[in-house]
Amino acid sequence: MTATATPLGTAAPLPLRGRQWPLAPFLYLAPMIVLLAVFTYWPLLHTIYLSFVQWNMNPDQPMRWVGAANYSGIFNSPLFDAAFRNTLIYIVASIPLKVLLPIPIAIFVWTLATRGQVYRALLFLPTLFSFTVVAVVFLWLLNPIGGHFVQVARLLGGQWPNVLTDPDLAIWTILLISTWKVIGFNTLLYVAGLASINRDYVEAMRLDGASDWSLVRHLLWPLLTPTTLFVLISTVIFAIQQVFTPIDIMTEGGPQNGTTNLFYMVYQYAFRTFNVGFGAAGTVIIFAFLLAITLIKMRTLDRHVQYQQ
Amino acid sequence: MTLGTPWRAVGHLVLVLLCLSMVVPLLVALGMAFKPPNEVYSLVPWPQAPTLDNFRRLFEQVPFHLYLWNSVATTALRVGGQIVIAVLCAYAFARWEFPGREWLFGAVLGAMMVPHTLTMIPIYMMIAELQWFDTWRALVIPNLAMPFAVFLLRQHFRSFPRELFDAAEMDGAGHWRALWLVVLPNLKPVLSALAIILFIDCWNEYFWPLLVTDAPESRTVQIGIREFLEADHNDFGGLMAGVTLASLPALAVFFVFQRKVMDTFVASGIK
Numbered sequence: 001m002t003a004t005a006t007p008l009g010t011a012a013p014l015p016l017r018g019r020q021w022p023l024a025p026f027l028y029l030a031p032m033i034v035l036l037a038v039f040t041y042w043p044l045l046h047t048i049y050l051s052f053v054q055w056n057m058n059p060d061q062p063m064r065w066v067g068a069a070n071y072s073g074i075f076n077s078p079l080f081d082a083a084f085r086n087t088l089i090y091i092v093a094s095i096p097l098k099v100l101l102p103i104p105i106a107i108f109v110w111t112l113a114t115r116g117q118v119y120r121a122l123l124f125l126p127t128l129f130s131f132t133v134v135a136v137v138f139l140w141l142l143n144p145i146g147g148h149f150v151q152v153a154r155l156l157g158g159q160w161p162n163v164l165t166d167p168d169l170a171i172w173t174i175l176l177i178s179t180w181k182v183i184g185f186n187t188l189l190y191v192a193g194l195a196s197i198n199r200d201y202v203e204a205m206r207l208d209g210a211s212d213w214s215l216v217r218h219l220l221w222p223l224l225t226p227t228t229l230f231v232l233i234s235t236v237i238f239a240i241q242q243v244f245t246p247i248d249i250m251t252e253g254g255p256q257n258g259t260t261n262l263f264y265m266v267y268q269y270a271f272r273t274f275n276v277g278f279g280a281a282g283t284v285i286i287f288a289f290l291l292a293i294t295l296i297k298m299r300t301l302d303r304h305v306q307y308q309q
Numbered sequence: 310m311t312l313g314t315p316w317r318a319v320g321h322l323v324l325v326l327l328c329l330s331m332v333v334p335l336l337v338a339l340g341m342a343f344k345p346p347n348e349v350y351s352l353v354p355w356p357q358a359p360t361l362d363n364f365r366r367l368f369e370q371v372p373f374h375l376y377l378w379n380s381v382a383t384t385a386l387r388v389g390g391q392i393v394i395a396v397l398c399a400y401a402f403a404r405w406e407f408p409g410r411e412w413l414f415g416a417v418l419g420a421m422m423v424p425h426t427l428t429m430i431p432i433y434m435m436i437a438e439l440q441w442f443d444t445w446r447a448l449v450i451p452n453l454a455m456p457f458a459v460f461l462l463r464q465h466f467r468s469f470p471r472e473l474f475d476a477a478e479m480d481g482a483g484h485w486r487a488l489w490l491v492v493l494p495n496l497k498p499v500l501s502a503l504a505i506i507l508f509i510d511c512w513n514e515y516f517w518p519l520l521v522t523d524a525p526e527s528r529t530v531q532i533g534i535r536e537f538l539e540a541d542h543n544d545f546g547g548l549m550a551g552v553t554l555a556s557l558p559a560l561a562v563f564f565v566f567q568r569k570v571m572d573t574f575v576a577s578g579i580k
Contacts, residue, residue: 022407024401025401025404025405025407025410026401026407028397028398028401029397029398029401029402031398031453032394032398032454032456033416033417035394035454036417036420036456038435039428039432039451039454040454041420043427043428043431043432047428047430050430057434105323108323108324111320119324119328120571121571122332123328123331124570124571125332125335126331128559128563129335129513129556130512130513130514130515130555130556130559132513132531132532132535132555133338133531133555133556136535136538137334137335137549137552138334139538140338140341140545140549141334141337143545146350148337148352152352180330184327189575191575192575240424244516245515245516249538263426266426270430270433271520276430279430280430283427283429287427290424
């Protein structure tokens with residue numbers, strides 16, 4: 001591309017010309033807009049309506065308006081208590097494991113420059129595998145009869161507990177497996193964030209006598225804040241949504257609701273017991289939950305985030 | 310930036326351990342796929358007497374060839390559709406000024422913020438009403454709109470020289486011909502990267518196919534693995550054969566396009 005070219009983003013788009021059919025842009029947009037209306041925005045509104053009715057997915061049965069009864073029903077159920085508590089654990093424990101831990105690893109990989117290629121490729125590896133595959137592989141490795149963990153522990157003279165049937169340990173097992181799945185990817189996100197830093201500038205600071213710590217504190221960390229914010233947001237959504245697969249394959253929410261989360265609760269209500277009202281009300285609660293987290297994050301982080309450029 | 314020697318040693322140690330923890334389970338699973346039953350509990354990760362028996366049992370126990378075919382077909386249809394629809398949409402936004410443009414663009418990007426979690430019940434009801442259960446339609450059509458792809462393409466349109474449009478206009482090309490002759494050839498690199506991301510994303514999906522397929526012959530590979538697990542909880546050899554087949558396509562794509570896949574994934578944030 002020549003240097004004189006005007007990027008479209010900087011100039012206004014072409015106005016509609018007389019000889020063009022004025023509806024042309026809308027024809028190009030139509031498929032996307034129609035699909036989003038039908039499969040995103042309408043269902044979002046419909047869910048809110050469904051949260052006030054009682055229905056069992058049976059087309060022969062009428063929907064019955066029950067007002068806020070679904071909400072009070074959910075709030076009073078022990079399943080909700082467990083799901084809510086676990087969702088908080090999934091989110092809060094994910095922050096040190098998936099958001100903070102990758103930062104020093106990324107800084108180290110970045111200092112290696114091109115010599116870190118092998119590390120990068122290996123760190124990326126788990127991203128390629130589906131969560132189904134990861135869950136099944138660990139189900140095997142952790143299985144109480146002769147799984148690799150059990151055998152290695154025995155060789156070392158110890159005993160490996162059956163982590164998936166222990167109500168206290170199961171959630172941490174799923175947390176660690178989901179960390180295994182995303183930690184490399186998050187590290188690479190931070191490495192990408194660091195890539196924009198001019199290494200000459202770092203050397204200059206170094207010549208001025210800056211220590212490792214002050215480089216991290218005053219240069220690298222501020223430049224990583226936008227990436228950190230991005231990783232944080234995707235980790236929260238991950239903790240609510242993607243963790244569904246290992247839960248469903250490894251524990252189905254058990255033992256004693258020890259690993260269920262809000263999303264899994266909604267799935268069970270809506271598609272296992274066909275209690276549509278409870279499922280929809282649970283969905284609205286997740287929506288409120290996500291909204292609240294987003295608002296808190298924006299308020300607390302806006303003051304600290306330093307955007308580069 | 311260079312670190313002091315002790316820190317470098319610690320860094321390498323941590324990374325080597327981390328990378329080992331990632332590679333070892335995957336190698337163990339791969340080895341398992343080729344182990345005869347009497348080696349299943351051996352800690353040696355590779356088979357002493359390699360066999361394809363696990364794969365034979367996998368295809369006998371469940372219709373795994375149908376799972377593969379369903380995954381291949383629906384992934385191709387879905388990724389193809391997602392790209393066509395996103396290109397048309399991004400092209401309109403990049404090319405024209407029209408009433409409601411900002412508003413519509415906001416609506417498209419806003420949809421990026423809505424996780425599927427929040428829309429699944431009504432979509433499930435639509436599928437039920439249309440009697441689309443166990444069909445490719447149910448797997449493909451509700452997932453055709455990919456606002457993220459519009460977002461990514463728009464970033465590329467931004468660096469697109471407007472002179473190219475003007476030149477096409479001068480040659481008498483209408484907007485449809487300009488799209489084919491000028492825009493698409495210039496978008497080739499980003500389109501292939503986008504296709505790779507969407508392919509892996511769709512191939513690895515679990516939740517939606519779990520919800521809308523039930524008959525064994527309509528399942529996809531990821532659900533098929535779970536199906537096999539349910540059918541026989543103790544045949545881990547067969548299970549790992551399924552795991553190997555389910556992971557091959559994404560791995561193959563990675564080895565062929567390594568750099569491109571990594572860069573695009575990292576740029577997109579999709580997991």
